[in-house]
Amino acid sequence: AxxxxxxxxxxxxxxxxxxxxxxxxxxxxxxxxxxxxxxxxxxxxxxxxxxxxxxxxxxxxxxxxxxxxxxxxxxxxxxxxIVKVTKKAEKKADWKVYKKRLKAIILAEKTRDMNFQNKIIAKALDKANVQIKNKAFANILVQYANLDKKSKATRSN
Structure with missing residues (x-):
């Protein structure tokens, strides 16, 4: 660099x-x-x-x-x-050779993806039927909720 x-x-x-x-x-x-x-x-x-x-x-x-x-x-x-490529490895035809590496790549990608993380959290909150009734805390989890749940969270006391 x-x-x-x-x-x-x-x-x-x-x-x-x-x-x-x-x-x-x-x-x-x-x-x-x-x-x-x-x-x-x-x-x-x-x-x-x-x-x-x-x-x-x-x-x-x-x-x-x-x-x-x-x-x-x-x-x-x-x-x-500035990059110089000195060697390129030949790719093997069988994808199973790369299965472990592909899994690591996908996991790293998903770990960095905030939208993916938010969807997972939203599903967990939905499955657990989490509802915030205290108006002071209504907006804490609103980013993970669906639009219809946002209105429920803000209407509840």
Missing amino acids: LDSEETAKSVLEELKAEGADFAAIAKEKTTAADKKIAYKFDSGATSLPADVVKAASGLKEGDMSEVISVLDPATYQNKFY
Whole structure:
């Protein structure tokens, strides 16, 4: 990762020069605290920002990306990435080989999906027939309720 677009563009030009050593330049220029420059990932990876994974997935072996700008959710600052694909694994035809990994990807995706979480909570509250009768607390669970339940919650005393 790089901290400025200007630096990233300069590094990209350096990397495009004939005979440039991507790994050496990346290790020297990265602002990552651990200086890590090599990543193994698939489309469900969380070790890199989703935009970086998406860009890398579209590259062929040996190809290098342009500068990829990503908003860092921790600092609200843009980080800039340049990716070079050094190896792509062949996919096996039998999906069962990937079953465990697919399960982990789906679970991670659902865990980050607030709409999915809200639906699960809403179903649990509905099944338990939770009703808030105290007007002061009526809006606490309203985000999980259906529209008809919202009106019941606000009408109840």
